[in-house]
Amino acid sequence: MNNKLNASKFALAGGIWLGFYYMLTTIGAMIGLPGFHPLAELLTQFYGPYGYSISGLGVIVGGLYGFVDGFICIGLLIWIYNKLMK
Secondary structure (H helix, E strand, O other): OOOOOOHHHHHHHHHHHHHHHHHHHHHHHHHOOOOHHHHHHHHHHHHHHHOOOOOHHHHHHHHHHHHHHHHHHHHHHHHHHHHHOO
16 A cells, blocks of 8 residues: 655645745734734744845735745645655
8 A cells, every 4th residue: 555645746735825824924913903914923933034024025025934834834744744654
């Protein structure tokens, strides 16, 4: 029985999901939705030195950083899973 998962497809899906999530978080903070500003401030602490801010440009930058983070983290997680399933 082959229980291996396709790491590249999961990594791509994780990157898209987290990038979209960071973008929505930034947009939510920009328009003042309750609960979004603290999370966007946390993103600013992590990615502020690299160009992220709660702004229109921050939506794009946050989406890119989210995609990279999701791609790497989910890809690594699935890679470890596949190694353990050998």
